[in-house]
Amino acid sequence: MNRTVELGKVSIPVTAALAPMAGVADRAYRLMCKKFGAAYVVSEMVSAKGICYSDKKTAQLCTVTEQERPMAVQLFGSEPEFMAKAVDIVLKYEPDIIDINMGCPVPKVVGTGAGSALMKDISLAAEITAAAVKAAGDVPVTVKLRSGWSSDDINVCEAAKAVEAAGAAAVAVHGRTRDQFYSGKADWNVIRRVKGSVSIPVFGNGDVTDLNSCLKMYEETGCDLVMIARGSYGNPFIFKEIAAHFNGGDYSPPTVEEKMQVMLEHIRLIISLSEKNEEMAMHEARKHAAWYMNGYYGSAKFRGRCYLLSSYSEAEALAGEFIELQRSRNAGC
Numbered sequence: 001m002n003r004t005v006e007l008g009k010v011s012i013p014v015t016a017a018l019a020p021m022a023g024v025a026d027r028a029y030r031l032m033c034k035k036f037g038a039a040y041v042v043s044e045m046v047s048a049k050g051i052c053y054s055d056k057k058t059a060q061l062c063t064v065t066e067q068e069r070p071m072a073v074q075l076f077g078s079e080p081e082f083m084a085k086a087v088d089i090v091l092k093y094e095p096d097i098i099d100i101n102m103g104c105p106v107p108k109v110v111g112t113g114a115g116s117a118l119m120k121d122i123s124l125a126a127e128i129t130a131a132a133v134k135a136a137g138d139v140p141v142t143v144k145l146r147s148g149w150s151s152d153d154i155n156v157c158e159a160a161k162a163v164e165a166a167g168a169a170a171v172a173v174h175g176r177t178r179d180q181f182y183s184g185k186a187d188w189n190v191i192r193r194v195k196g197s198v199s200i201p202v203f204g205n206g207d208v209t210d211l212n213s214c215l216k217m218y219e220e221t222g223c224d225l226v227m228i229a230r231g232s233y234g235n236p237f238i239f240k241e242i243a244a245h246f247n248g249g250d251y252s253p254p255t256v257e258e259k260m261q262v263m264l265e266h267i268r269l270i271i272s273l274s275e276k277n278e279e280m281a282m283h284e285a286r287k288h289a290a291w292y293m294n295g296y297y298g299s300a301k302f303r304g305r306c307y308l309l310s311s312y313s314e315a316e317a318l319a320g321e322f323i324e325l326q327r328s329r330n331a332g333c
């Protein structure tokens with residue numbers, strides 16, 4: 001019997017989840033990760049205030065499709081009243097979970113007192129959580145935290161306890177401080193310490209890039225669920241490998257042909273879900289195409305060419321050329 005994490009009525013298989021990524025993990029990306037076995041996905045962060053002022057783009061970010069479930073909509077904000085109102089509005093989209101972002105390090109967000117700025121004001125973090133929990137009714141509210149603001153102020157255990165007391169159903173911990181942004185190494189010890197400090201489930205996040213690091217994170221931190229962000233770039237297969245490990249299924253790494261097929265499928269999805277024309281949608285697809293080509297012979301040159309793609313047929317031709325290059329290399333030409 002496979003293990004699950006239960007948050008209210010939501011049941012999440014204990015394999016690996018997709019962490020939120022603004023500008024990357026949009027619907028097409030989430031659907032690809034889900035198709036390959038992600039246990040759970042989270043939307044790109046959405047401004048609580050933006051929703052309250054009925055920003056159309058913001059509302060699009062909150063839509064949840066059946067194939068993505070279980071899915072959380074992630075909100076950021078620094079005012080409990082706006083958070084409560086935003087939750088109320090987001091409930092229309094029937095998310096399985098509402099997640100509150102208390103980890104975003106970017107100045108635009110931190111400057112408004114939201115994201116990881118809340119790691120410096122734990123009582124406000126708790127108030128925001130309590131407001132969201134009250135507005136959410138029986139929809140679980142989770143909170144995504146960093147280890148602290150800076151290395152001099154690692155306070156995530158205190159923050160996790162405060163949001164637990166405010167009604168959070170789980171916490172996700174990215175083991176970096178705000179000052180680290182995305183550099184350096186994630187500190188998994190803090191995740192283990194949070195696990196020992198609270199009774200709610202703890203999701204571990206930071207530097208999981210393959211099955212081995214995923215298993216290591218479960219073992220070293222005791223976390224309830226691993227969340228993966230950058231390790232899924234051009235690599236939805238990571239979820240398949242991890243799910244196969246836990247579910248006893250077979251897994252073999254994709255061939256270059258399979259990788260290119262999946263890349264093209266992802267690009268088709270980006271184009272079909274985009275409200276823009278094909279050329280504009282391809283701008284969005286470029287970085288993904290480049291990620292799928294990572295780590296192969298000659299990929300630096302091909303990745304550069306991905307950033308010039310302006311149509312699906314060009315992507316198809318480039319994928320064909322890329323496969324040929326790998327084949328001729330393998331044939332020793």
Ligand SMILES: Cc1cc2nc3c(=O)[nH]c(=O)nc-3n(C[C@H](O)[C@H](O)[C@H](O)COP(=O)(O)O)c2cc1C
Nearest residue numbers: 019020021022044045101144174206207228229230
């Ligand atoms: C491009 C990018 C966008 C991100 N956007 C969000 C976001 O919207 N909300 C959030 O909570 N975290 C966001 N994060 C942080 C990730 O969810 C994750 O915590 C971090 O990347 C560490 O995990 P990793 O080592 O698996 O990448 C973002 C990270 C990246 C790289």
